[in-house]
Amino acid sequence: MKIIQLSVGKPKNLTYQSKNYVSGISKDTVPEAFLAKDCFNGDGVANPEFHGGEERAVCFYPFEHYAMWEAEFKSQLKIPAFGENLTVDGMREAEVFIGDIYQIGEAVIQISQGRIPCSTISKHNHEDRFLKRVFETGYTGYFGKVLKEGMIRQDSEIILIDRHPLEISVLEANQTLFHDFRNEDRINNILKVNELAEAWKIQLNKKLDALHS
Template identity: 50%
Template structure:
């Protein structure tokens, strides 16, 4: 497990050719070293605090391996990091990382809290009309973590799995169940994971209510 890019960014106005504009923190700049606090990395923030950010979503991860596929589909190179992630990581696919897994990253310790719910900002930033839909279809959304221990992270920091959650629900399975799943018992099982973020517990609750 290695860091391909460590990146942070302050919110800024992003505009499109269709005169759409939004204040967003999706555009991030690679950095060599930064402090990770409970609320997230220093010099990093989100534009829409209602739907993004917070201690359960302090660190955004995205698997490096997906870039090649997206660039083939997109037909060109994507801005890097393209998806607003703080950490672009190798060998940490959504299928391999579980909700509740605990990792040491440099001096910091992070617990995986939820998958990512992509929004239309990704389409705007990458100039793609289909990327958001394809994120949902594939489940290749990336994921978030909460900070259990603050500390310095560098772009050369080692990533070590300290603890695998006993439920062993992969991020990919949680994403697929939330977006596309119909199995009530499986929704309830995922919702009951203690380390799952409150936002995702609420999302599962709303989906379960529709089934009742």
């Protein structure tokens, strides 16, 4: 596991198809940044209802997916194409489990949820099909909450401190919420992970309520 790129950035005015929008997806590479409880210093979100907060303090995206997306869309993507803070190698959604705890540099981070992507991914990468394909694959990236604040550098080591015993991967959670949301057993298994972000607990409980209505 290693950091490919560390990125932070405040919301900016952006344009797609002659329409303006404001988003924090466009980030800049930095050699180091201090990670506080709610975000990296110098980072920010445009819509706090759906982005940011302590359970979405750090956004990860697996570097391995870049080659696949570039081949599919026949265009080169500029990291961080998904607005991630940490572009990482060796940490794909199938290999990372909700509740896992990592030390990265001075900081300690716990994986809290998969990412629920929005249309900004398509706008930022100038590819209308992007959002649909991210949903279909479950290659969304994921978020972490900060257990210990500290400095993270481009060359900081990533160390797995604790693997969650239930081993519910980010990919399994994504596939359940996006595609297999009538599978009551899978939903209940995911909800057993106490460390799952509250927003995801609400979404999954709504799916359960719909099954029993």
